[in-house]
Amino acid sequence: MQIQPTSLAFTLLLGFLAAVPYSGIDINLPALAATGATLGASPSDVGLTMSAFMLSLAVAPLLYGPISDRIGRKPVVMAGVALFAIASLACAAADSLWMLLICRFVQGVGAASTTMTFAIIRDLFGETIARAKIASVVIAVNVVTVVAPSAGAALLAVGSWRLIYLTQAAAGSVLLLAVLLGFAETAKIGAAGRLRPSAVIADYRRVLTNPAALAFILVGAAGGATVFAYVTGSSLFFIGVVGLRPDQYGLIFSACSAAVMCGAFLDSRLGRRGIAPTTVLTIGLVLLFTVASALLAMTLAHWTPPALLAALLMAVALAFGLSMPNIMNATMQPLPDIAGAVGAAAGSIQMTSGAIASGLVATLFDGHSALSMTAVMAAASLLALLLYLLFARPAVRRLHPAPALTPAQ
Template sequence: MRIEPQSLAFTLLLGLLAAVPYSGIDINLPALTATGVTLGASASDVGLTMSAFMLSLAIAPLIYGPVSDRLGRKPVLAFGLALFVAASVGCALAPSLPVLLLCRFVQGIGAAATATTFAIIRDLFDGDAARGKIANVMVAVNVATVIAPTAGAALLAAAGWQSIYAAQAGIGFMLLMVVMFRFAETATIAPSGRLVPSAVIDSYRRVLTHPVSLPFILVGATGGATVFAYVTGASLYFVGAVGLRPEQYGLIFSACSAAVMGGALLDGQLGRRGASSARMLATGLTLSAAASVALLAMTLAGWMPTALVVTLLMTVALGFGLSLPNVMSATMQRLPEIAGAVSAAAGSIQLTAGAIASGLVAVRFDGRTALSMTAVMAAAALLALVLYLLVARPAERRLESLTIEPGVAIRSPRNS
């Protein structure tokens, strides 16, 4: 029996799939030093395994997206999860750092297949229904982000760093079984659709020239860059400059993750009560921008009370949680026949923007203040708000004035 798209089980499946890449990063953080001891490498060298994983996460979706549009979401998910399981086993058995780096890169390629989660939502849901599903997926991802480091530390203490990769293999295998036997294909596959380079290039050309999808992709990328700047800069500032203990910073990180979840849940609740996507998106972006600018002003003034800084960071996270479901819904709405390519392009551009923001924060960190973090956050958050108000929203209104869209809340899976 397949899992019904309207069911809680289906929402849980989507959330678990979307959480695979994020948990693959966070669950390994506590084990960098222990892994280095075993493999005869420094913790900073083992940290390259994170870079290898994230590099493949950024690149692989660009292939998976068009493939899933033409062959279906299910075979792409099954292939990616199988690859993730095999690579996780390889990581657990790795005898040296170079082998671990290779396996982590392959593991990221496998995990990247779960980027089709948003395409699956677009296949099945429209409008507020899609927005609600995306919000639920965000909640699941943030729960995984909060739990993963603690789970990794527990596994490390109980059975060594290899058990962390063994656990990832086990989780990947369970998801693979559910996808293989309980998940029905959701994509509409055109008989004439061909998986050839020219078709793939044409899909991305359509995405990157679409008058509505592209502006919303850029809004999502700049909004995401705000969060990447926080993730990189907050640990540098609170631990390196303020002198907080790592466990104290962990509480701050968890509080901000909870704020993202709260924003996503609030968006879902208000959406069900009639709050428009445009209003919630504008509200979320404005909150993030205002809090980021306030942080920058405080940094320049040299007045940074920790409690207020944490409150403003949580406000940025709350705004991100309010805005992201609406950004993704608007991004995916206009090109349903190539939803895989849209999702892949959006994810890759957001990761690229995030990597740039993180790099700027790390390179410009002065060891004393939060200036590199707050400056990048303010610039990215303001750019996101300006792009939405002056480019994305006007383009959306122009297109809405030319077309009348059906108010369909849910579609039936096709080709199942």
């Protein structure tokens, strides 16, 4: 029995699919030390498994996008989720760090197929409804982000790190069954036989030369880099400098994830009230830059009360939740016939920019302040705002010019 696209069940399924890549990172965080102890590696070396997973998340969507435009979203998502489940089993059976690294990379390749979620939304819904659906998916992703680290710690307590991967395999199997039975194909599949390198390159050329799509992809990448900088830097600062316990820091992280959910929920409510997405996005990006700049100013002044810093990071998360549904929605609008390629390019570029931001924060961390985090956040948020004001918003106005006023008769 197929799930109706307008139903809550369909939205939840989209949300759980979109959350697969994030849960694949967060649920394993508590188990790095235990994994290293079993495999004879240090926690920092085991941390390379996260890098392998994220690398595949950045690369694999570039293959999935054009394929899904030609053979459909459903077979691509099903194949990817099946690969995720199988690779999770292989991770659970790994007996060396190198084997785990390889299996984690393959697991990420499978998880990357779920980035087609936004293309599915673009296939099915018009701009206004798509905005609300994307906001709901963002909320679902952040619910999983809040729960995943605690779930990982609980599984580690009752079993071992291998149980975490077995649980991921089980979750992947359930999602595979749900997609098989509940999803209908959503893509408007073009002429057969077009899956040639030249055709794929032509698709990505269209994406990267479309002013609106490229501008919003870059806005999303810069906004995402702001959040990746916070994720990396907040852990270094609150645990390494302030001296909070991991469980205490977890409360801050959960509060920020809840703030993202609140921002996405607020955006969906404003959309129902007829507030234009450009208005909400402008407010979100201005708030993101303002708060990030305040954080940088506080750091430069050597005044960083932990409670105030945590509150401002929640404001950053709220601004991100307000902005991201509108960014993704605007990204997917201009090229509906190759929505898979658009979504793939957006996801890949955002993941790459996030990895660069995280690397900068970790590399520049001085061991006694939040300067590397706040500096990267301020720079990335400024870039996001400028890209939107100078390129993305004018591109939207060219696509949807205001109606000409006629003189009164």
